[in-house]
Structures are given as C-alpha cells and as structure tokens.
Amino acid sequence: MAYLFKWLLRLTAALLVLTVGAVGLVYYLAARSLPDYDATLDLPGLTAPVEILRDNANVPHIFGAADADVFYGLGFAHAQDRLWQMTMLRRTAQGRLSEVFGARTLEIDKLLRRLDLYPRAVASLEVQDARTLRALEAYAMGVNARLDQINSEALGRGAPEMFLFGAPMAPWRPADSLAVVKLMALQLSGHLEAEVIRARVSLELPDDRKIGDILPDAPGTGVAALPEYAALVPGAPRHFAGLPLDPHPLSPFKHLAFAGASNAWAAAPDRSASGGTLLANDPHLGFSAPAIWYLARLELQSGGVIGGTIPGMPVVLTGRSADLGWGLTSSYVDDQDVYVEALNPDNPQEYRTPDGFKSFETRRSIINVKDADPVTITLRWTDNGPVLPGSHYNLGAITPPGHVASLAWTALSRRDTSVSAALRLMAAKSVREGIAVSEGYIAPSQNLTLVDSRDIAMKTIGVMPRRDAAHQSKGRMPSQGWRSENRWQGRMPYAANPEFVAPAGGILGNTNNKTVERPFPNHVSYLWGDTQRVQRWQRLMQNRQVHTRDSFIEAQLDTVSFAARSLLPLIGAELWFTGETAPEGTPERQRQRALALLAGWSGEMNEHLPEPLIYTAWLRSLQARLIQDELGPLAQEITHVEPLFIERAFRDVDGAGVWCDVLQSAPVESCADMARLALDDALIWINETWGPALESLRWGDAHQATHDHQVLGDVPLLRYFVNIRQSTSGGDFTLQRGRTRGTGPDPFFNVHGAGYRGVYDFADPDSSVFITSTGQSGHFLSRHYDDMAQLWRRGEYIPMSLDADLARAAAVGVTVLNPAK
Template sequence: MLTLFRWFLRLTLGLIVVALLATLLVWYFAVRSLPDYAASYRVSGIGAAVEIVRSTEDVPHIFAQSDSDAFFALGLAQAQDRLFQMTVLRRASQGRLAEIYGERALPSDDLARRMGIARAARASLESQTPETRAALQSYAAGVNQWIEIVNQGALGRGAPEFFLFPDDIAYWQPADSLAILKLFAAAASRQLPAEVLRAQLSLAAPERGQDLVAGIGEAAMPAYASLFSAARISPTAPDAAPGWPWDLAGYLVPFSGLGASVFSADAPRTAAGQPLLANDPQAALTMPSLWYLARMQLRSGDVIGATIPGVPAIMSGRSARLAWGFAPAQNDDADLHIEEIQPGDTNRYRGVNGWQDFAARREIIRVNGGEDRTITLRETENGPLLSGSSFGLNTVTPVGFAASLSWTGLSQDDRTMSALIGIMTAQDRAGAIAAAKDWGTPAAHLTLADRDGISERLVGLSPVRASGHQTLGRMPTPGWIAANRWQGVTALDMRDAAQDGVDLATGALVGTSATLGHDGDSGLRRERLRRLLDGREVHSRDSLIETQLDIVSPAARALLPLVGADLWFTGEPAAEGTPERQRQDALRLLAEWDGAMNEHLPEPLIYASWMRALQDRLIRDDLGPLSEHISTLHPGFIERVFRNRGGAAAWCDIRQSAAVESCPTIARQSLDAAILDLTARYGPDVASWRWGDAHEAVQMHPALGPIPRLGWIANLRQSLSGGDTTLARAPLNAAADSFLPVSGSGYRGVYDLADPDSSVFIIASGQSGHPLSRHYDDLAVKWRRGEYVTMSLDPDLARAAATGITRLLPSAPATVPAPAATAETNAP
C-alpha cells in the first residue's frame, strides 16, 4: 500500500510539473508574439530610414521621407498590433472563415462567396488612381515585411490566436485592402433584412403589417402576396438568425447597418472663430475595436485619425489644414429580386424576354474539421443568387423561385479607396470635394472643415429605379419585370447642406423629414442633434464633446407622455410590497425622469423593459411566430398606435380575447409584465434597479471570446449608458430577453481648426489586438467614461512622450516577395 501511495504521489507531482511546464511554454510563445516597439529592423521596400514613434496610448506616429515609405510603415505597424484581426477581415471578405472556424462559419462564407466581395475588389484594383495603387502596393509590402520578420525571428507567429487556429499566413495583396473596404460597405447597409421584414409583415398581417416599419408620408405598398399570386409563400418566422454567426461577426457583418453622427460648427458659431467637426462612426463592440488610431507624415502634410486594420487610409481625421468625417447615408442601395426558376431545369431562369441561362461557376469552401463543401454560384442579370438561409429569405421566397441581389457595392470599378486617399491628402475643402467624386460605396454624408468654412456633401452611388417599380425597392419584386430592374446607378447629388452655420448628419438628409432609405425612426436622433446644436449660440470643442456623449433618449421623451397618459398618479397609494405599489413607484420615477439613459439610474431599465413588453403585446397576436424575431424597438410604430394614425390603434385589441382591449389597458398590462420580469431579475425594490446591470457591453474577442477560460482574458465587460436612439448610441441585442448593447461609437473624434493640436480622439478598446499587451484595453475605460486622448501632430511632443521608437532601415531587396497587383490569394 505504501509503495502504491508513493507511485501515486510521484505521478501527481509529475503531472503538476508537466502542466506547469506546458503553461510556461504557452506563456513563453504567447509573450514572444508581443512586438518590441523599440527594435530596429533592416527591411526591403523602403527608400530611406523610417521611424514609428509609439505614444503613451500606443498610437503610431510614422515619420517617413516619402509617401511610399509612410504607407509601408503603416502596413507594418498595423500588422504588429492587429495581424490576426487583419487576416480574419480578409477571410471574411473572401468567404474563407470556415477554413479556421469550421462549420459554424459556413453561412458567412456562403454569403461572401455569393456576393462576390473579393472578386469585385480584385476587379476594382485597376480602376484606382496611380497614387492609390502605389499606396496599396507599399502598404501590402509593409504588412508582408512584418510577416517575414515574424517568421524569421520565430516571434510567436505574430499573434497568440494563430497557435489555436490552423492558419498559414499568406502575404498581403493590394486587392485584400479593397475587399475589406467593400466588406465595410456591405456592413454599412441595412436594406436586405429590411426588405425581408417588410415582406414577412405583409404576409403575416396583410392589412396592417406595414405599420411596424412605415415612415411618415411613405406611399402604400402592394400586398406582397399579390406580386406572386400563383406561388405558395410561407408566412412563418425564420428558424434561425440570418446568415452570420455572431460570435464570429466580431468586426463587420454584411447588411447589419452601421451608423454614425457627423456634425460641425462654422467659424461664426464657435468661441475661437474657427470651425469645429465631430465624428463617431459605429461598429460592433469587440476586442479589439474595428478602429485603429494612426498618424502619418506624407508629402502633402501630416494626417492623423482613425483607420481600419487592413485599409491604408485615415477614414476620419485631420491634417494641419483640413478635417473630415463621414456618416453612412443609409440610402436604399440594395434590392432583392425574386427570380423564377424554369421548371425541370434549375440552370435557367425567367428573364424579361423569356427563359435564359444562369451565369454559373463552382467554388469549394474548405471546412476545418469537416467535409469540404462545393457550392454553385449562379448569377442573373439582376445580380447573384443568394442562399435561402440568408436573412430569412426562405420565408418569403415562393417554391420554385430564388432571390437575387442588386447592390451598388458589386461595382467592379469602385474607386472609394482612391476617394479616401485623395481626401486625406487634400490641402483644402475644394481638393477634398474633387477627390470625393470617386466615392462609390457606402454612400455617405461627408463633412469637411478648413479655416475658410464648412462643407457637407452627399457622396457615393445610388440606384436608378423606374417610376413603375412595383415596390420602389422596399420589398422584393419579380425579377423578370423590366420596371423592377435597376436602370443603372448614379452619383448622389454632391450639394452643400449648411444650415445657419451648423452642418449635421446622422444618416439622413439634412433639412428633410425623409431618408434616402426607408427607416421611419431615423429622425429621432437627427432632431435631438439639431436641438442641441441650435440650443447654443456659440460652440467650443467641449460643447461638441458634450453633444457627442449625449445620452438623452428622444424616443423615451416622445413615448412616455403618450403611452402613460392615462396611468400617471391614478388611484390611492397601494400597500408596500404589492405589485400595485411597484407600478406606482415605477410611474413616479418615470414621470420625473428627463430621459437620460444613465447606467446608474433605474428609469432607463423600466422604460426599455416596458416598451419592449408593450411592442411584443401589440404585435404577438397579429404576427404570430414572426413576433419572436422582432425584438428591436420601433418607436415610430408605438407612436403611430397610440396616436391612432390611420386607425393603427387597432393593434391594441387582442384578437383572441372576447373583450375589446384599449391602448391604455395594454399599456398598463405591459408595464405590469415588465415589472414582474425585472423583479425576478433584480429584486422587488424598484428604486434599486440599475440600467447598467442590464445594459452591459460584452466586448468579445471573435476568436478567443467563446472559448472557456480564454474568454475571461480576451473579453471585456463594462456597463454603458445610452441606448437605441441616443446620440451616444448603444443599440441593444436582438434577443428578446436581453438588453446587452451589441454596437456603439467605436471611434470618437472632435477636430478643432482653431487649435488643431487640441483635437481629441478615442477608440473603444486599446490599440493592440494582443490580449497580453498592456495596450489591449487601456483606452476602453477612457472611452466608457467619455474621455479622450489628444491627437497632436507636433513631432516633438510625440517623441517626448514616446514609449518606444521602431526604426526601419533600408536594405537591398531580399526575401519579401512584392505583392502582385492582381494576383488572387488562396491563403488567409
């Protein structure tokens, strides 16, 4: 027995030692992948020495003697910090995520392949200006140089994620950057799911379904079933979320809809007598952020601002003379067409003049840990066919039909990259406006500021639809009818939209109540922004920061007096601890609330829960299973019902009940249901509830985040103020039982032309994508608190505060292959 005990003890100690050594080995290789910011490298591809000065916040300040060398250094710096993120974005655009993530990434790969994002990017490369092609080539060489340095120095493969996923890192190609920019354009649009939802609503509730999404003044649409009278269409809800696994989405999800605010004050309305500009493009809240801060020394002048890893352009930022920012215009840039397949021959479809062949090809999706999938990609004159599983298309597509996509981003001569580089190198507004004429997708509100004033331009492409289009692009239409097809695309009107010295844009045309798309609730944030800007005679940098961080919900201010009109202060005070007393306490708090979605208050939680329960109660009996998938709040719909616009109060009556319910009755029942749910979650004391307890951002690392224990290191959780309609936007998770924000203003910048070096910016994570780096999340807490860091172009200040200086020294061209201008890559 003693001998057995000794052997057991030795085995246990041996296992402990092995585990400890394995842990130390993993730690060693993980730490090896941390870049040394104070190193010097002999590199091929540059003409003179380059310095990358890292500020305290790890912002690279690139000092180079030529533009080519500056773009080379930007590629190397981004690869140092975000190599894994860059390869994932590239894979996402190419439809090759399943090669590392397995079968769960198949839907996203299928969608990207069918859309042809990477093919369109490769085709667009030759359409770029010579300067842009040179910048793309130099940038790719810089990325490739870092990959070579990592390989030669055995530097932990460049990122710890590469140890967990089978990923041979291919050299970067210029077209890869264009593909990521196209992926961003696809993510900026929200038109596809909007069209599917309208069709679903028309099928589920033909008489009143469009009340949920209709904007004020929109023309009535035909019933969706009338467009396909001979087909059988299922009005049931989709079985799964559309097309993209959210734990992999991480960075950019096609047609998820990216928002932004961009607003400015001209010299007569500023304290210092020079223009101000603020911009806060939004994206999924992830670790690391989609955005990456950088400064570049160019021949045209130094520039600083926000980039996307993989894209060599300052998308929002400033130079010494010019500031620029953008907001996706949410124009209706995509249409779905329902194509009839020829009976007995799936290779043909019905065209305007009869049956014709699909353009078809086959591609293989390689699946890590599973069988490879061969898919047939078919294309019509309207665009590529999409899978029925994407965006719930199978719920509105008749048997014997398929859905095709027309989207402005499928252009094969898209020069948006050239527009971006032209803007960042422009000397003034006139030069930037000239460059912006090349802007393709996404269509955007571009705001420019220099010392002579402010300009706002609507840039990008928009489809031309015939006057006889059956749905004007708001629902899928029969693809064989000529009037439903695009008549081409046109550049949006690049007009100035100044109003009393203040320009503003939140995704809709300034000065109008309509949007370029069909989002009936977009005016809420726009009107709140206009009110804040008009409320001050004189603006300063701090007042624009205050506006950018505004957390007052215009939807709450509009809906609560309307929904609660017959509930405020009714009846005698109820006994403590009763549901009636909880309702009275909740109503008292809401009656005194100013609408601020502050994470430390109970009122935002009560309001959000009440409105969600109210909308669900209004639509559930009419829409049936579809209501399970409509948990995004539609304030315009609730307002329409309680004002009984066009008889919309009919939604308040529960069809299954014998009684006729009134809207006040539904409002009270919904509030009781919300209080009951919140009590179960947070206890009976209404005053102790906190919005931040429910509205907690889980900034997930798309690769490491879902893995047990590793997620504890790689993910970041922090409560946030704000909500769906606040200017400091934090839209909620689509899950019906969740209030988690899924996106937000991942970048914020405020540019001051009176004192440019006092301009500020911030991102929602740290600069590094390495979970063991101290710069992985060091900016996230500042971002949450509404703090910023200075974006100075002073080289002496950058060097004085440097935490490391990477020196790149030229050497003879050696081992790094030059990226091919049009080569198609077969690796990540």
C-alpha cells in the same frame, strides 16, 4: 498509509509543477508575438528610412521620405498590432473561414462565395489610379515584411490565435485591402433585410395602413401607397420557418438593427467661440476586442494626416489633416434591391428576362473545411446580381415555388474606386476639393461631413442606383426581376447626391436621420436609421449661440433619451397618480413604485439609475404585446422598439390604436390596458432577473458594453482575459448611442456603438482629441489591449496632434525601418 500519502503528495507536486510549466510555456510562446517597438530593422522594398514613433497611447506616427514608404510603415504597424484581425477580415471576405473553424462557419463561407466579393475586389485593382496602386503595393509590402520578420525570428506566429487555431497567413496582396472595403460595405448594408421584412409584414397584414404603423416612414411628406406584396409576386408563401443567420460572431451578415449608424456635426466659424470650424464624429459599429478602429498618423508629401484607420486598409477613414477634417455617417442610401427571378419550367438552369429565358452565369467553387471533406457549391448569377439561398434573411419566405431570389448591390461593382477616392480625400486642402475628389467613392454609401478653416459641408458619397419611375415596389420590397421597369438603369449622377455647403445657420450634422424629401426615383431612401437622436441633437445645437470643442464633446456623450421623454407621458397617461395605495408586496404596489420612479425621471439613460432599466423593459414588453397577435412568429424578428409605432398607436394616428386590441380575446382592450399589462410583464422580468428592489437597480448592470473577442470570447477561463465588459450609459436612442442586443437572456447588453470618437477644432488643431473603445493592440497580453477602454467608458479622450515633438515627449518606442542593402 503514510507511504500512500507520501506518493499522493509527490503526484500532486508533480502535477502542480507540470501545470505551472505548461502555463509558463504557453505564456512564453504567446508573449513571443508581442512586438518590440524599440527596434531598428533592415527590410526590403523601402526607398528610404521610415520612422514609426509610438506615443504614450501607442498611436504610431509614421514618417518617411516618400508616400509609398509611409504606407509601407502603416502596413508594418498594422501587422505588428492587429495581425489576427487582418487575417480574419481577409478570410471572411474570401469565404475561407471554414479552413480554420470547420463546419461552424460553412454557411458564412457559402454566402460570401455567392456574393463574389473577393474576385470583384481583384477585378477592381485595374481601375485604381497610379497613386493608389503604389499605396496598396507599398502597404502590402509592409505587412509582408512583418510576416517575414515573424518567420525568421520565430516571433510566435505573430499572434497567440495563430497557435490556437493553426491559421497560416499567406502574404498580403493589394486586392486584400480592396476586399476589406467591400466587407465593410456588407456589414453596413440593411436594405436587403428591410425589403424582406416589409414583404413578410405585407403578407401578414394586407392592410397598408397597418404596415405603415409597424414599419413607419420617417416624418416628412408621405409616400404614395404601395401595392401588397402578394400582388407583386403571386404565390409567395405566407408562412415560412427560415433558418437563422449564422450566430458565429465572425459573421459579417448583421441584422437590420445593426446595419450601421453614426453621428457627425460641424460648426462654422461664426458659430464657434474660438472663431475656427469644429467637427465631431463617432461612427457606430459592432463592439469587439480589439475594436475595429486603429489610430494612426501618417506624414505624407501632402502633409500630416491623423485619425481612425481599419487594419487591412491604407486609409485614414475619419480624421483630419492640417487643412481639412472629415467624418462619416451611414447615409442609408437605398443601394440594394432584391429580385424574384422566375425559373424556366422546362429548364431550371435558365431564368426569365425581359427578352425571354436566359442561362444563369455559373461557376463552381470549392470550400475547404477543417476536419471534413471539401464542399463544392455552384455560384449562379443573373443580370440583376447573385442568386442567394432562401435561408438568407428568410428570402424563402417571399420566394414562390419555381423562383429564386437575386440581389442587385452597388458594392458588387468590378470598377470600385472607393479606395482611390479615400486616398485623394486625405490629400485634399478644402471642403470643395474634398467633395470633388470623393466622386469616385462607390460603396458603402456615407454622409461625408467636411470642415476646413472657413467652411463646413456635408455630401452624400457613394453610388445611388437609377430606378425607373414605374418600378413596381419603388425598391421597398422584392420585385419581379424579369420586368424591365424594375431593373436598375445605371447610376445617378454624383451631382444628384444630397449636398449641403456653408449653411446659413452655421451648423450641420447627421445622426442617420432623413436628410432630404424627394419624390421617387430621386428619393435617396425610404429607410433611415434615426428619427429620435436628431431631435436631441437639434436642441443641443440650438441651445447655444456658439459652440466649443467641449460643447461638441458634451453632445457626443449626451445620454438623454428624446424617445423616453416623448413616450412616457403617452403610455403612462392613465396610470400615474390613479387609485389607492396598494398593499406592500402586491404587483399593484410594485407597479406604483415603478411609476413613482419614472414620474420624476428626466429621461437620462445614466448607468447608475434604475429608471432606464424599468423604462426600457416596459417599452420592450409593450411592443411585444402590441404586435404578437397580428404578426405571430414574425414578431420575434422585430427585436427593437420602434418609437414611432408606439406613438402612432397611443395617439391613434390614422386608426393605429387598433393595435392595442388583442384580436384573439373577446373584450376590446385599450392602449392603457396594454400599457398596464406590459409594465407588469416588465416588472416580473426585472424581479426574476435583478430582484424586487427597484430603487437599487442599475441600468449599467444590464447595459454592459460587450467588447468580446470574436473567437476566444466564449472559451471558459480565457474569456475573462480577452473580453472587455463595462457598465455604460446611453441607449438605443441617445446621442451616446449604445445599441442593445434585443434578444436572448441579456437583451439590453450594449453591443453596437461608437468604437471611435473624434472632435477637431481648427482654431487650435492640436487641441483636437480622439479615442477608441479598447486599445491599439490586438494581443491580449499587451498593456495596450485595453488601456483606452476605461477612458472611453468615462468619456475621456487623448490628444490628436500632428506635432511630432509632442509625440516624442512620452513615446513608448521608436521603430526605424531601413532599406535592406
């Protein structure tokens, strides 16, 4: 027995030693790819030395004698900190994820190939101006210099993920940066899905008034009634179980609820306590670890520029120079149209046009798949755009037999000069110049908010398609692709894009709200991203005669929900303070406790309070009860509450109260009945998920920000090292927006919000501040992987200064790149 015990002890010790050794080896190999920020390197392609100074937040301040050398330095810095992220962005745009991840990402690759994003990025190189081409080429050389250093010095393949997935990285090319821009346009697009959903709702609800309830227009002058979709496309199926979007976190195809959002506002000198202009901007994108944003400062010949960049692109997308500040918000310009194309019944290789049948433009594309045979697909294009499969956003649900769906989209231009426009903006010295140089911006369309030392302005940039006034669906639903009046007639002139310069009130801003009311076809859009946050923003802006940097920060971090304040009195009107006290332990008693909490609540979506969770669960259950009998399975795809719909139903606007009656039941239910039943539903869910003690609930426990690693986030044990989870305030309709997931076992997880925040004060530019949601590094062993995360959660910022001496004062490293001899 002693002998056996001795050998078991030896075996256990040996296994322990091997385990420790394996862990040590893995750590050593992974740590090899951590960059050394204190280094002097001799690199090819430079004309003069470049200095990359890292401040104590690891923000690179890049100095060089020529602009090309500075962009070279930015490419090198991006590759040092975000190489894996850049690899994934490029592979996604190219439709080459399956080479690394196998069949799991095959559908993503198929769709990207059909959209043809990367070849169109390559074609767009020819139309960039000379300065942009030099910047793109220099940036690519900087990235490749880092790749050469990794290979020559055996630096762990540049990122731990490269070991885990065996993803070799080809040299970076100038077209790769243009492809990243198009990929961002894809992630911000939502009109395709909006058209399909409206068409499907139209098929389920042929009453136009009910369509306007569940898919309401933003407040303002009404829109002329549209024909039913069944009349536009006869023969469309009324029921279709389409395939869901690929759930892989690398998929760039986002649901409409996450199609892009942002906040930006500005104050003129007469509305600023300091006498200078103010600008605040927080673009909203899906959360990830690392965040999509990377902070950087570039010292160009035109002056210093600092702000948020996206790895893969040599552009400061939101930020400031010494003379100009700029911020971006999604404009919701209707830049996508879905077409139903009729096939030739005698030859399915042809489709109908206004001039008869025409052959598809076709091309075969081979997708290599890891651990599987290559897959060959045939890409098809019509005059309107690429042909997409019926599974994509449930296009098959609105496509009759003998037809296919195609997509017209501005981002598919082969003459996309967006990067050239963005680089010119970085050198602009005034608001007027900033507006002028942005004319070349194509997609994604954005609202560009600008401030210089005296003026403020907002201009919608990006192409607005020109539509015929006789367009059958006004671009709101898929239309017949063979009718000339439905086809695009080119582009609107840049002067037609909404523009607001030096407003009399001295304050302007955008929360993705409706900006203009114009008759079709000059309408800009029928789909807007916000009807609620703008109400709170208006109040905060008008509550003060003058604003400061701190008041702009306060507005950015505001967590009061206008939707909660306006809806709770409606849905609870007949429930509060009615009836006798119910016995302890009964559902009625729990309902009374919940109502008592909500009655004293201010509408603040604070992470430490129970009321936001009770309210949000109630609204979610209420909308589900109102729509599921009319829409059936389609109701499951409407994942987020629409406050305007709830308000219309409870105010019985144009008869919308009919939604409260359950069609399948004999009694006629009132809206008060539905509110009571929905509250009981919500409390049952809360009890099962969080327990019965309502007073001890915390909104932040349900509303965790999920900064998850896109490919390692689900790996057991490793996920605890690579994912960043935080209790957060805010919600779907607060200025500090934390868009909830809407589905699954954790429907209130915070998955989409401000990955970047910046506030710029031009009375004292060096007092400007910014922050990102995770950290500068994409390497999970780096201390800069998550060092900004808690600052971001607490609503804190770091300095945004162009003073090199301030950056040097607490620098974490200085990298000098010398021209190779």
